[in-house]
Amino acid sequence: xxxxxxxxxxxxxxxxxxxxIASPQVAKASGEIRVTQSSDDVVxxxxxxxxxxxxxxxxxxxxxxxxxxxxxxxxxxxxATARSTYGNPSNIQSPGNRPFPESLxxxxxxxxxxxxxxxxxxxxxxxxxxxTQIYRFDPEQQTYSYTEHFWGYAGYRLRDxxxxxxxxxxxxxxxxxxxxxxxxxxxxxxxxESSYSPSVLPLRVLQYQDGRMAEVTRQHPQEIxxxxxxxxxxxxxxxxxxxTNVRTDxxxxxxxxxxxxxxxxxxxxxxxxxxxEQAYQxxxxxxxxxxLRTFLRENGYAQES
Numbered sequence: 573x574x575x576x577x578x579x580x581x582x583x584x585x586x587x588x589x590x591x592x593i594a595s596p597q598v599a600k601a602s603g604e605i606r607v608t609q610s611s612d613d614v615v616x617x618x619x620x621x622x623x624x625x626x627x628x629x630x631x632x633x634x635x636x637x638x639x640x641x642x643x644x645x646x647x648x649x650x651x652a653t654a655r656s657t658y659g660n661p662s663n664i665q666s667p668g669n670r671p672f673p674e675s676l677x678x679x680x681x682x683x684x685x686x687x688x689x690x691x692x693x694x695x696x697x698x699x700x701x702x703x704t705q706i707y708r709f710d711p712e713q714q715t716y717s718y719t720e721h722f723w724g725y726a727g728y729r730l731r732d733x734x735x736x737x738x739x740x741x742x743x744x745x746x747x748x749x750x751x752x753x754x755x756x757x758x759x760x761x762x763x764x765e766s767s768y769s770p771s772v773l774p775l776r777v778l779q780y781q782d783g784r785m786a787e788v789t790r791q792h793p794q795e796i797x798x799x800x801x802x803x804x805x806x807x808x809x810x811x812x813x814x815x816t817n818v819r820t821d822x823x824x825x826x827x828x829x830x831x832x833x834x835x836x837x838x839x840x841x842x843x844x845x846x847x848x849e850q851a852y853q854x855x856x857x858x859x860x861x862x863x864l865r866t867f868l869r870e871n872g873y874a875q876e877s
Contacts, residue, residue, distance in 0.1 A: 604634075607673035609689075615640040616678050616689040616707075618671050635671055639689055639707065639716055646715050647707070651693075670694075672702075677730075681706070681780040683738045688780065689716070702727055708783055721785050725749055726773060733777070733792055740788065741780075742795070744773035745833065747871055752829040752864070753822065772826055774833035774873075775799040790837055800834035800844075803827050807851060819853045828852055829864055836873040 606619040617638040639647035651671065675692035682688075686709050694702035702723045707716040724746035732739045775796055777789045789796065806827060810818040818824065828848045835844025849861065868874040 605673070607671075607676050609676045609678045611678040611687055613642045614678050614687045614689070616676060616691075618673060618676055618691060620671065637707075641709070675704075679739070680737070681739060682782075683736070686711075701725070704728070706780060717783070719783055719785075721778075726776075728778075733795060738779065740792070741778040741785070743776045743778060744771065745776050745830075745871075746773065748773045748826065748829055748833065751867060752825040752860075771799065771802065772830055774830045774837075793838055796834050796837050800831055800838070803831040803834070804847070819851060820855070822854055822856070824852060825854075825860055828860075829867070832864065833868060833873050836868060841874065 604619055604621055606617055608615065608617045610616070617640075618636070619638070620635045621633045635651040637647055637649060637651055638645065671691055671693040675690075677690050678687050679690070680687050681690070688709075689707040690704055692702050692704050704721045704723065705718050706721070707718045709715075710717055723743060726744040726746055728741045728743040730739050731742055733742075734740075775789065776787070777792045777795065778785045779788045780786075807818060807824065828851070832841070832844045832848055835841055849857075852860070854860065865874065
C-alpha cells in the first residue's frame with residue numbers, strides 16, 4: 573500500500589508542475605476550424621478544413637498557420653513541412669497527419685523575453701508518431717523561423733521543473749522501444765500510463781535553447797530517480813502479489829533496460845546491475861545482459877570500459 577501511495581503522489585506531482593497556459597480558443601465557421609492562442613502582443617492561429625474536432629485525418633485539409641505580432645501579420649502560410657520518421661520530406665496534409673488544436677501554445681520557452689509559438693501534429697495525440705513545430709522570432713529579419721522535433725511513440729509533457737520560467741520537455745528515449753520488447757497494454761495499465769506506455773522507456777528531459785532542443789536529462793536527478801522508482805515498483809508489486817513468473821518473464825526486459833538506463837544516468841550503475849541480475853532469472857539472461865551492456869554503451873548511457 574505504501575508503494576502505491578508513493579507512486580500516486582509522484583504522478584500527482586508531475587501533473588501539478590504544469591505551466592499555467594491558457595486553453596486555445598476554438599471557432600468553426602463555414603467548415604473551417606480556427607484555433608487561436610495569444611499572449612501579450614503575439615497571436616497565433618491554426619486553421620484547417622474539417623467536419624468536427626477529432627475526425628479521421630482524411631477528413632482534414634488546408635492546414636494554415638498565421639502569426640500576428642503587434643498587429644502585423646508576419647506568418648500566413650500553408651503547413652506542408654512535416655518530415656517523416658527517417659527525416660525525408662513529407663506533407664503534413666498527407667493521410668495520418670494533422671495539427672492537434674489543443675496543443676497550440678504561445679510561451680517563452682527559454683526566458684529570453686521573446687514568445688515562441690509551438691504546436692503538435694501527427695497521427696494522433698499521444699501515439700506514433702508525433703512532431704512539434706516551434707516558431708522563433710528573428711528580430712533582424714522581423715519574421716519567424718521554425719524547428720521541428722520528432723517524438724516518436726513517447727510524446728512529451730511540458731513542465732517547469734526548476735520553477736525558473738523556462739519549461740522542460742519531459743519525454744522518453746525511443747531508442748529503447750523495440751530492442752528489448754515493446755511494453756504491453758497490460759503493463760501500461762499496471763503502470764497507470766497510456767496504451768503506448770511511454771513511461772516504461774528511459775526518461776529524457778529536453779529544453780529549447782538557441783533555436784534547438786538540448787539534452788538536459790542529467791540535470792534532473794530527482795525526476796530520473798522517481799522514474800526508476802516507478803519501474804522497480806512494478807517488479808516489486810508483481811513479486812509481492814505472489815506472481816512467480818515475474819523473475820523469468822521476458823516482457824520484463826524492457827523494464828530492466830529502462831531501469832538500468834536511469835541508474836546509469838544517476839551514476840548508480842553498479843547498484844542497478846546488482847539488483848537486475850538478481851531479479852531477472854530468465855533462460856536468456858546472460859544474452860540479454862550482454863546485449864544491454866553493449867546497447868547502453870553505444871547510446872551514451874554507460875562509459876567505455
